[in-house]
Amino acid sequence: MIHQPALPTHMRQVVTRGPGGVDVLEMSEGLLPTPAADEVLIRVAAAGVNRPDIMQREGRYPPPANASPLMGLEVAGMVVAAGAAVSSYAIGDQVTALTNGGGYAQYAVAPATQCLPWPDGYDAVRAAAIPENYFTVWANLMVHGRLTAGESVLVHGGSSGIGVTTIQLARAFGATVYATAGTDMKCAACRALGAADAFNYRDVDFADALLAATGGTGVDVIIDMVGAPYFAQNLRCLRLDGRLVEVATQLGAKVADFNLAAVMQKRLVITGSTMRPRTSAEKGGIARALRQQVWPLLSAGQAGPVVHAVFPLEEVAAAHRLLESSAHIGKVMLQVSD
Template structure:
C-alpha cells in the first residue's frame, strides 16, 4: 500500500516523567492493518489516561502504538484490507488504541464514527474517549434509566460534563460535585439540577437532601478511595457505584461495607483500553444510533476549554494536571 507520506511528526514521552518529557520527533507513518483506517489527524483529544501513560501507569496494549493519544478526528487517507465502510476523503473521529498525538494515526474501522452534523475537527476529536466511556459505564454498567437520580463526581471534567448532559438528555435527575463556585455554576449550565462544592459541602448530606433522604440510584466516580465509603452511603436501595478512575488513590482501608448488603448495592467499573475491538465497536454502534442524532441536533456536545498546537502537548498536560479546565482540552494538528 502506498502511504501518503513516509514520515510524520509525533509526540514522544521517552522514559516518562513530567509534562516536559512530551517533545516532537519524526517517525514513520503507520500503515493500516486489516480492518483499520489510516487517518490524517486534524485534532486529538487530551485525556487523563494520557497523563497516566506519560507517567508509566497506563501502558498501551502490546500491539498498539507507544505514542500517547486515544482520540482523534481527521480525514481517512488509506484503508486496510477488509475495511469497507469508509473511503479516502471521509472525515471521521476515532477511538484509537494509541498513537493519537501525531500527524497520522491508525484505528480499527469499527471504532470510527462520522463527524456529527455541524462539527469541526476540534469538537469531533473531543468525542470518542469521553463518549465511549460515559456510554459504556453510566448507561451500560450503571444501567441509568429515565427518572432515576445520578451523582456525577468531577462534573466539569470532560467525562463529567458529558455524563451530566447525556444523563439529563435521557431523562435522569442529575446531581454533581465540583471544586469551586465557578465549577459548581458550570455543572448547572451543563444540566445538573444541583451541584455541590466538595471542598465546602458534604456531598452525602447534600445529595440526600436533594433526593428527599432517598439517595441516588447511580454514582459515577473517578476519585476512588477517598470517596468509596461516602459513595456507598449516598446510594439508594439497589444503587450502583461505577468506578472509572482513581485520581484520589486506589486503596480504600477501613471502609464500612455494610451498606452494600443492607441496600443491595452493586459496585462495578471498567477501563476502555483492554476491551476488544468487537466490544468497542458495539459501543460505537450504540453511540451512533442513540447519541449521534442528539449531537447533530446541537445538544449535549463537548465544551472545549482550550486548544494547543501538537508541539505544545506539554503545556496541554500541564493544564490537564492543574484541574483548572472546564470541559475538554484538544491538540490541533492540521487543517
C-alpha cells in the same frame, strides 16, 4: 490496502523521553503507521488530551501490547488509506475515532469499527473531543450503571471531560443529575450544563449536601473518579438497588475498612470498567450504540463536548500543564497542521 497516492513516509509526532513531567515531551519525526486489514489510516486534524495521557506520560499507564507507544486516545481527520477488510469507510471520509493510542501525530490508525462520522455541523476539534468521553460514559453510565429514565445520578468531577458528558447524557436520557466539583465556578458550569445541583466538595460534605438535595433518598447511580476516600460516602448516597460505578481511583484504590452489610441492606451493585483494554469488537459495539442513540443528539445540539482550550500539537506541554492544573472545564484539545 487501498492507498491514496503521495502519502509521505514520515510524520511529526509527540514522543516522551522516558516517564516524567511535561519536560519529557518532545516533537520527533517518525514513520507513518501502516493500517492492519481492519484499520484505517487517518490524517489527523485534531486530537484530544485526556487524563490517561498524563498517566501514560508519567509511566503509570503503559499502553497495551500491540498498541502504539505514542499517546493520544482520540482523533478526528480524513481517511487516507484503508486495510483490505475495511468496507465501512473510504478514502476522503471525515471520521472521528477512538484510537488504541497514537493520536498525538499527523497520522494515526484506528480499527474501522472504532470510527464514527463527524456529527452534523461539527469541525475537527469538536469531533475529536467526542470519542474517549462518550465511549467511556456510554459504557459506564448506560451499560454498567444501567441508567433508566426517571432515575438520578451523582457524578464526581462534574466539570471534567467525563463529568460534562455524564451530565449531558444522563439529562438527555431522562435522569436527574447532581455533580461535585472543586470550585464554585465549576459548580456553576455543571448547573448550566443541566445538573439539578452541584456541590463544591472543598466547602461542603458532598454526601450531606446530596442527601439534603434529594430529601434524604440519595441517587440510583454514582459515577466515581475519586476512589477509596469517597467509598463510604458514596455508599451513603446510594438509594435501594443503587449502582456505584468506578471509572478512576485518582485518590487511591484500596479501601481499608468496608462493612458489607451496607451492600446487603441497600442491594447495591459495585462495578466499574476501563475502556482501553477492551477488544475492538467491544468498542465497536459501543460505537454502534452511540451512532444509533447519541449521534442524533449531537447533530441536534442536545449534547456535545465543551472545548475549553485548543493548542497546536507542538505546544503539547502547555496542554498537559493545563489538564494537570485542573483549571479547565470540559476538554483540552490539540490541533494538528499538515
